[in-house]
Amino acid sequence: MNSGMLRQMRPTFFYALLGLVFMFVAPQVLQLFTIINLTTAIALAVLALSLALIWGYGGILCFGQVAFFGLGAYVYTISAINFGGSTWAIVMAVLVTSAFAAALGYFIFFGRVSDVYLGVITLTVTLIFFSLIRRTSGPEYKIGNALLGGFNGVSSPPINLPWNTSQFLFPEHVFYVAMAALIICYVFAGWLVNTKFGRVCVAIRENELRAELLGYDSRLYKLGIFTIGAGIAAIGGVLFCNGVGRITPDVFNLYNAALTIIWVIVGGRGTLIGPIGATFALFYLTSALGGQSVLNNNLVLGAILIVFVLLVPKGVAPTVIDWVNARRKTAPVRVRRRRGARAEGTE
Amino acid sequence: MTRQRGDVVLETRGLCMHFGGVRAVDQVDFTLFDRELRCLIGPNGAGKSTFFKCLTGQLTPSAGEVMIRGQAMTGAEPFEVASLGVGIKTQVPNVFDGLTAEENIWISARRWHDERRTRAVTADTIERLRLGDIRRMQLGRLAHGQRQWVELGMVVAAEPWLVLLDEPAAGMTHDETFRTAELIEEINKTSALIVVEHDMQFIRMISRTVTLFHEGRILMEDTMDAISADKRAREVYLGHRA
Numbered sequence: 001m002n003s004g005m006l007r008q009m010r011p012t013f014f015y016a017l018l019g020l021v022f023m024f025v026a027p028q029v030l031q032l033f034t035i036i037n038l039t040t041a042i043a044l045a046v047l048a049l050s051l052a053l054i055w056g057y058g059g060i061l062c063f064g065q066v067a068f069f070g071l072g073a074y075v076y077t078i079s080a081i082n083f084g085g086s087t088w089a090i091v092m093a094v095l096v097t098s099a100f101a102a103a104l105g106y107f108i109f110f111g112r113v114s115d116v117y118l119g120v121i122t123l124t125v126t127l128i129f130f131s132l133i134r135r136t137s138g139p140e141y142k143i144g145n146a147l148l149g150g151f152n153g154v155s156s157p158p159i160n161l162p163w164n165t166s167q168f169l170f171p172e173h174v175f176y177v178a179m180a181a182l183i184i185c186y187v188f189a190g191w192l193v194n195t196k197f198g199r200v201c202v203a204i205r206e207n208e209l210r211a212e213l214l215g216y217d218s219r220l221y222k223l224g225i226f227t228i229g230a231g232i233a234a235i236g237g238v239l240f241c242n243g244v245g246r247i248t249p250d251v252f253n254l255y256n257a258a259l260t261i262i263w264v265i266v267g268g269r270g271t272l273i274g275p276i277g278a279t280f281a282l283f284y285l286t287s288a289l290g291g292q293s294v295l296n297n298n299l300v301l302g303a304i305l306i307v308f309v310l311l312v313p314k315g316v317a318p319t320v321i322d323w324v325n326a327r328r329k330t331a332p333v334r335v336r337r338r339r340g341a342r343a344e345g346t347e
Numbered sequence: 348m349t350r351q352r353g354d355v356v357l358e359t360r361g362l363c364m365h366f367g368g369v370r371a372v373d374q375v376d377f378t379l380f381d382r383e384l385r386c387l388i389g390p391n392g393a394g395k396s397t398f399f400k401c402l403t404g405q406l407t408p409s410a411g412e413v414m415i416r417g418q419a420m421t422g423a424e425p426f427e428v429a430s431l432g433v434g435i436k437t438q439v440p441n442v443f444d445g446l447t448a449e450e451n452i453w454i455s456a457r458r459w460h461d462e463r464r465t466r467a468v469t470a471d472t473i474e475r476l477r478l479g480d481i482r483r484m485q486l487g488r489l490a491h492g493q494r495q496w497v498e499l500g501m502v503v504a505a506e507p508w509l510v511l512l513d514e515p516a517a518g519m520t521h522d523e524t525f526r527t528a529e530l531i532e533e534i535n536k537t538s539a540l541i542v543v544e545h546d547m548q549f550i551r552m553i554s555r556t557v558t559l560f561h562e563g564r565i566l567m568e569d570t571m572d573a574i575s576a577d578k579r580a581r582e583v584y585l586g587h588r589a
């Protein structure tokens with residue numbers, strides 16, 4: 001890591017620090033119920049981060065990012081039940097999900113499937129998972145000791161201390177784990193987009209042909225960022241089933257697939273912090289709306305999406321950044337002009 | 348690298364590109380020697396751009412073969428052609444619109460160099476092409492001519508030994524065209540070039556040997572003066588211009 005990259009990553013470290021402060025302050029001031037709720041929001045934020053990476057930076061509009069999220073949760077749950085501990089189950093969740101994404105991505109990217117069909121394929125894969133796992137309610141559908149449970153899902157064993165299966169984490173501790181995971185994933189993604197790999201991915205997003213004409217194999221780079229994104233989504237899935245306590249096939253439904261896209265649109269493509277922030281904001285908005293019965297939840301979400309697409313098409317974070325940059329650019333000019341005027345006056 | 352002036356660096360044999368019944372490129376045998384500067388000319392639809400796209404991997408030829416430095420590159424992907432050390436500029440400016448001029452050139456140089464050397468090459472290229480003023484500007488906000496220059500900068504920054512340019516002077520002002528010609532002369536000191544061009548004045552500025560395309564075939568290959576004097580060539584192309 002050189003000094004240039006450190007400078008580039010300054011905002012990333014700033015937000016990571018904010019996250020750290022939040023991680024240690026929140027359990028002191030908030031109620032346990034809120035903390036448990038927050039854990040779920042954090043898991044979803046990791047999912048949003050993964051799509052922010054592959055869509056915002058890789059230019060890959062994956063409509064089925066929840067497939068990797070849900071797959072990670074299922075692999076974790078089934079492995080944890082069979083292994084009797086969570087440590088290797090987490091590793092399995094990330095590895096199996098990444099391997100699945102790599103295999104799927106291989107056919108998509110090396111088959112040069114166009115963007116629209118990529119969205120269709122990934123969404124279809126998600127819905128296949130949804131239908132498939134919903135039909136696994138009989139006792140014959142089991143992997144090792146774990147019953148898949150059909151639409152009722154499986155209850156997920158909580159995370160335990162590394163290699164110490166008797167020491168389970170309580171919900172308030174899972175919050176720390178989730179927050180730490182979010183911060184680590186965020187800093188990792190922030191680092192990745194500043195490496196050569198990340199910058200080439202952005203170049204491919206901007207103009208794939210040009211990147212190829214410079215000698216970069218765009219298929220490899222896209223496959224790489226797609227696989228890494230799936231791995232991060234799987235971490236989100238592990239946190240999610242820990243926060244909720246179980247995993248059901250509903251995670252793969254159309255509503256969740258669309259919601260992930262909405263977080264990134266509202267937060268802003270091309271930033272990582274935007275979609276994370278949007279996830280928290282929309283999570284609390286839907287929770288608040290759940291407490292009343294005047295407005296339909298989906299109606300409000302739909303309205304928000306339309307407003308953003310029409311009025312803030314870049315999303316919140318890029319719009320704010322543009323605004324700050326524009327102010328910064330004009331400010332010194334103004335000062336210079338004033339000095340110039342004074343100089344003229346004295347002559 | 349043991350390259351000599353007389354070596355063949357690019358060769359096509361019986362190259363064909365058919366679109367349905369249209370023979371855009373028809374049985375083209377073409378040879379380019381190292382450190383040569385070759386212009387491809389011809390009326391609209393003569394097949395020069397299609398030929399160019401077959402060389403750069405943007406199109407897969409229907410028949411025939413492309414050899415670059417003795418390696419069979421027929422139907423290769425564009426990145427495979429570029430990875431041989433070939434610099435390519437397409438007809439429509441192909442740049443990274445969301446990135447700054449500096450980042451555009453950085454991406455090109457980084458393909459071949461480590462971090463530190465990339466920085467040096469990027470700075471060097473920006474100075475050489477006089478892009479200092481627009482260094483930190485997003486490409487999407489620049490004028491057409493400037494974008495063309497950044498694209499040329501990307502080609503130069505990769506330090507290629509073979510350069511393929513499709514209409515590098517298109518849409519440039521007179522002054523910019525003149526500078527482009529100068530740059531091409533400079534590139535030619537170290538690398539071979541193929542330049543597809545429409546602009547006769549520009550070709551006269553740079554040309555040594557000119558290949559004239561007509562209806563997908565090579566009609567003749569000679570100096571610009573000889574082509575201007577030739578009756579057939581004037582009929583197909585220059586008649587209504589010169």
